[in-house]
Amino acid sequence: MTTALIDQLRAILGAPHVLTDGDLAAYEQDWRKRARGKALAVVRPANVQQVAEVVKACAAAGSSLVPQGGNTGLAVGGIPDASGTQVVLSLQRMNAIRGIDEANLTMTVEAGCILQTLQETAEKAGFLFPLSLAAEGSCTIGGNLATNAGGTQVVRYGNTRDLCLGLEIVTAQGEIWDGTSGLRKDNTGYDLRDLLIGSEGTLGIITAASMKLYPLPAAQLTAWAAVPSLDHAVTLLGLAHKQLGAGLTGFEVMGKFALSLVDKHMPQLRVPFVDDEAVPYCVLLENSDSESEDHARARFEALLETAFEDGCVTDAVVAENLSQAHQLWHIRESIPLAQAEEGLNIKHDISIAVSRIPAFVQETDALLQREIPGVRLVNFGHLGDGNLHYNVQAPAEGDARAFLRDEEERVNTLVYDAVEKFGGSFSAEHGIGELKVHKLEKHKSPVALGMMRAIKLGLDPKNILNPGRVLRA
Ligand SMILES: Cc1cc2nc3c(=O)[nH]c(=O)nc-3n(C[C@H](O)[C@H](O)[C@H](O)COP(=O)(O)OP(=O)(O)OC[C@H]3O[C@@H](n4cnc5c(N)ncnc54)[C@H](O)[C@@H]3O)c2cc1C
Numbered sequence: 001m002t003t004a005l006i007d008q009l010r011a012i013l014g015a016p017h018v019l020t021d022g023d024l025a026a027y028e029q030d031w032r033k034r035a036r037g038k039a040l041a042v043v044r045p046a047n048v049q050q051v052a053e054v055v056k057a058c059a060a061a062g063s064s065l066v067p068q069g070g071n072t073g074l075a076v077g078g079i080p081d082a083s084g085t086q087v088v089l090s091l092q093r094m095n096a097i098r099g100i101d102e103a104n105l106t107m108t109v110e111a112g113c114i115l116q117t118l119q120e121t122a123e124k125a126g127f128l129f130p131l132s133l134a135a136e137g138s139c140t141i142g143g144n145l146a147t148n149a150g151g152t153q154v155v156r157y158g159n160t161r162d163l164c165l166g167l168e169i170v171t172a173q174g175e176i177w178d179g180t181s182g183l184r185k186d187n188t189g190y191d192l193r194d195l196l197i198g199s200e201g202t203l204g205i206i207t208a209a210s211m212k213l214y215p216l217p218a219a220q221l222t223a224w225a226a227v228p229s230l231d232h233a234v235t236l237l238g239l240a241h242k243q244l245g246a247g248l249t250g251f252e253v254m255g256k257f258a259l260s261l262v263d264k265h266m267p268q269l270r271v272p273f274v275d276d277e278a279v280p281y282c283v284l285l286e287n288s289d290s291e292s293e294d295h296a297r298a299r300f301e302a303l304l305e306t307a308f309e310d311g312c313v314t315d316a317v318v319a320e321n322l323s324q325a326h327q328l329w330h331i332r333e334s335i336p337l338a339q340a341e342e343g344l345n346i347k348h349d350i351s352i353a354v355s356r357i358p359a360f361v362q363e364t365d366a367l368l369q370r371e372i373p374g375v376r377l378v379n380f381g382h383l384g385d386g387n388l389h390y391n392v393q394a395p396a397e398g399d400a401r402a403f404l405r406d407e408e409e410r411v412n413t414l415v416y417d418a419v420e421k422f423g424g425s426f427s428a429e430h431g432i433g434e435l436k437v438h439k440l441e442k443h444k445s446p447v448a449l450g451m452m453r454a455i456k457l458g459l460d461p462k463n464i465l466n467p468g469r470v471l472r473a
Pocket residue numbers: 031066067068069070071072073074076077078079091111132133134135138139140141142143144145146147148149150151152200201202204205206207336429430433466469
């Protein structure tokens with residue numbers, strides 16, 4: 001049966017696009033190198049008809065499929081399991097921009113388009129495609145949609161879900177649904193687009209999407225501000241909302257230890273205020289404006305003046321030009337890599353109402369330090385969206401691998417129980433994948449879980465799309 005399926009896949013796609021031998025690590029290992037599976041084959045269709053044929057062939061043979069984009073996901077959702085029976089369906093060859101509709105402010109793109117290519121294509125056409133995250137050079141729009149990725153511009157433009165007007169889908173039965181008409185209003189029954197967004201490859205395969213475009217901002221201003229506490233960062237966020245309105249496009253917070261790791265492993269990046277003992281947190285603040293540069297700068301500087309007067313900012317650097325702004329963003333975006341350089345660590349991607357974040361951090365820091373002496377807390381993220389990467393690094397002198405083996409489950413339980421107590425979510429951005437299935441079962445309401453299971457059963461009764469991810473069979 002296995003050989004027959006592979007022969008059939010070769011007949012559909014051409015032999016060069018059905019990979020079974022050689023080094024398949026790029027498809028079988030996750031980005032964090034925490035897990036490695038074994039694929040029966042990696043298939044690389046070129047168009048939606050081929051995707052549909054592949055799905056039909058796999059369904060008939062009883063082989064399950066794992067859709068994959070750039071394989072940058074952080075929840076172990078896009079690689080095969082260890083059984084050697086799953087087919088990885090890579091969307092990378094489906095990378096055409098189908099068109100830009102300037103009057104409708106939309107761009108229709110195939111799922112395998114790299115996010116950065118979409119940003120650049122939009123800019124060349126005189127528009128902004130605002131989705132932005134540190135993996136943008138290799139993640140795909142299909143993966144962004146399948147995980148409902150957030151990133152650094154959510155405070156103004158929303159998550160990937162908010163940027164999408166429609167999807168083209170291949171169902172678990174190998175049928176094609178084209179919903180890419182780009183309508184801003186369509187109330188004809190259940191919203192299938194929203195159902196598929198964030199479903200992590202378990203309900204259908206996204207092959208194309210109609211995405212929103214925005215006017216390019218006339219001015220963009222970026223500041224790096226030192227704040228005396230997380231409470232002050234929250235006060236600054238309130239001021240920024242009030243004084244910048246819709247101009248506020250980015251509000252990131254970074255704890256001292258997170259920045260010290262960038263300073264240690266990437267000293268060439270010159271992290272502002274990193275040596276100042278009196279600065280426990282920094283904020284990266286961005287204002288994008290449709291008004292002139294002078295006007296925008298005056299408004300931005302007025303905000304910083306108010307913040308200095310209120311004592312919520314003690315020092316600040318304002319980027320003089322776009323290149324300086326990129327350097328500041330580069331420091332922020334280097335935190336995950338600096339953390340990886342420092343060694344294995346436990347990542348948490350949580351969200352809590354912004355107003356409750358300082359209390360959560362204070363209480364949970366104390367709890368972890370009490371329970372696991374020497375533990376190091378790497379705290380940074382999209383404070384404007386109430387989303388923190390509340391990560392835990394092994395004690396400095398310890399064996400990080402042993403720390404993860406012995407403590408990860410306990411650390412996760414302590415953090416996620418605290419998140420629940422504060423009314424938050426244990427997965428703000430990265431999704432569930434395989435990594436957090438048991439956490440979903442623990443923290444999601446049984447009623448919600450029941451509805452999710454009914455949807456999965458209805459759309460994929462044979463459980464061939466990414467089984468074991470998000471929901472257990
Ligand atoms: C350095 C770094 C920074 C990151 N920063 C952020 C951030 O700021 N915000 C954030 O939200 N996330 C962030 N992420 C994680 C983020 O989810 C991914 O980078 C991205 O959205 C995944 O896209 P991908 O193409 O790599 O998907 P993959 O990793 O290939 O897949 C992810 C999931 O989507 C499914 N999938 C992929 N393509 C399709 C498709 N076409 N149809 C159906 N299912 C599909 C897969 O089966 C898998 O379950 C970051 C990751 C890295 C490595």
